[in-house]
Amino acid sequence: MAAPPNLPPPDKLLEMADQYLKELEKGPWPSHVAEMRKTGYPLHVYGVGLVARKSPWGPSVVKTKRLTGVLARIARDWVPKGGEEVHFRVFHTPGRFLPTSYLRGIIKVAREYGIGLVEVVGQTGAMVINVKSKEVGDAMIEALRQIGTDVGGSGDAIRELNTCVGPALCEFALYDTLKWFTEFRKDKKIQDAIAVPGFPYKFKIKFSGCPMDCGRANRADLGFIGTWKGAPEVDQELLRRKIEAGEVDPNDLVSKCAGGAISWDAEKKELRIDGSRCKKCMYCIRRAYPAIKPGRERRVAVVVGGGSKGRYGPKLGWFVGYLKPDEAQKGIELAFKIIEPWDKEAQAKVRLGDYILMAGLYQFIEKAGIQLEDTPRLIEKVPDNVPYRVLPEEERKKYAQFAEELRREVGI
Template sequence: MSAPPGLPSPDELLKKAEEYLKELEKGPWPSHVAEMRKTGYPLHVYGVGLVARKSPWGPSVVKTKRLTGVLARIARDWVPGGGEEVHFRVFNTPGKFYPTDYLRKLIKISRELGIGLIEAVGQTGAIVINVKGKDVADKMIDALREIGTDVGGSGDAIRELNACVGPALCEFALYDTLHWFVEFRKDKRIHDAITVPGLPYKFKIKFSGCPMDCARANRADLGFIGVWKGAPEVDQELLRKKIENKEVDVHELVAGCPAKAITWDETKKELIIDGSRCKKSMNCIRKAFPAIKPGKERRVAVVVGGGSKGRYGPKLGWFIGYLKPDEVKKAIDLTFKVIEPWDKEAPAKNRLGDYILMEGLYKFIEKAGIDLEDTPRIIEKLPDNVPYRVLPEEERKKYADFAEKIKQVVKV
């Protein structure tokens, strides 16, 4: 690959790269460059990339005896001195809780077979451990398996699972995200789909305990989000005390509801929430907890097709129904129902959300055989003169009412 135009000679380029790196070490805050100097990372390649304002890395390949999906990069030919970087995505712990003995074992492996660099909390959910080189890749895999973990989640596979801390630390958790994480991980079908790529593209599964969505489940190919049905619970007496103590501004509380589902009865001094309109934003709960709490009828909302990248751009997941908090086994089976039509029909490098956009949500639901509580349905029979064959009854009625309003305006 040719060098970007305007770069200095190789010696000058390395000198300039070092100037950039030293600049990043200045200041009272911790410096990622200073920490990376303590490891075996080819830092000069990173510095050259900063100078060139272009990625200095090109793709490389690592072959292992029993595994695929290990990631490797090699410095492009215009980078002086070259360099190689190999890393594994390693299974994480539920909620990213690390027992100290387990963490010590990971560090020992990283120092002996790696370069002493670990990314413990990656956005995808995995731990990332850098390897000394291709020749020790198999040794590191064996060492990681000996301490009870494994390598996987790279390439066109199910990526490493990601869960929020759930009931371990959060009072808002509406189902046990950590238990769901463990049950998914224990399933052999899930394990095999993480360790060996075989899907049209990557597939992310995330568990968020409540609608605040700390695990970003609404941006996953398959997300499970704790919710409740109906209105939040309101402790009117406690809420009145909070209002009197100026801990809560009730008018701000009412105005902040995105669904306009909240009203304040000034005479009775009571807060009224219309459960049929509540969108579960948790704005009122965050501002007035524990005077306002999630409702007791708990559910796990299932969303599909989310992602920050894709052929058609970023998108949030589509709701396809509810599960109950104890239906984790059903959720695992549902995972493969969701994957099946996408795996059979989607072109390579199309995320699940891209496939759903091409097929239509209701056709996808039908192909996958999804049958959950409150799964969106296409109405079975429509009048012959209505062309909305792919719309559910509620949505069709909205369009019909809108058309009638336009007709009235035109008549006037």
């Protein structure tokens, strides 16, 4: 990467970087810079990046044996004094519940083999321990395994799994995300796919207990999101008390319902929800809980192809059907069905979502052999003169209706 234009001389650049860092230590709130000064992190590189408004890090490598979770970066040649940053991606506990004994062990490893810096919450789903490059070896791996974890989750493989806190802390959890996480983690095929990169690109699996999607499952290559069938349950008497107390505005629920499914009978003081129109956005549930709750018939929606980056930009996952809350093993089998056509046909560095865009969603469903409840299907019999024969029947009717309305409007 070329140096940013109009950079000051090296000495001046370091001076400005130090001023930026000191500014970030001011104020009554905790400062990440103040905490990082306590470690061996090359803080001046971070400061130079702030001054230049450009990443000061470039890719690097570090020699490892049989490991996929070790990443290295080196300061670019325009950064005075240089520096390196090496880190291990370490497996998390389900829901990121950290027993004190476990956390003490992680801190001990970080201090003995690293620079004393641990990133507990990150976008990768993994815990990150910054290490000294000379300490990357079997001794550190053994120390991590002694406290019940391991290194992994990098390269063109299944990355570290990610889940919300699920039923352990959240009243909205509609299936046991922590159990699913554990079932996936202990499966040998999943572990092998994490440890040995062999796919066209990275593959992320995430679990969210409800449609609020705290686990960001809709942004994963394969996501599992808790939901329900039909309309939410309404406790009319409790809802009336909440309305009378000013806690809930029924007109607000009606106006902000994403599917237009809610109606309010002011005379009877009853709220009705049309399950066929409910989009499961949970706005009414969040506003009026527990007077309004998710329906009792729970399901796990399966979405594929999501991701914040890709050749065609960020995208949310496509829905491909439902599993039951006790079908974690079927979820594991489904993961490898989904991976198979992508692994065979996709070019290197093509995410699953980009491959689906190229192949077509319904063709991908057919290739992967996905057979779940409510899986979208290609229509079987369509007249030859219909140009959009690959669409499902429901979508085809919508387009036909739109075309007819447009024809009437323009008078043809």
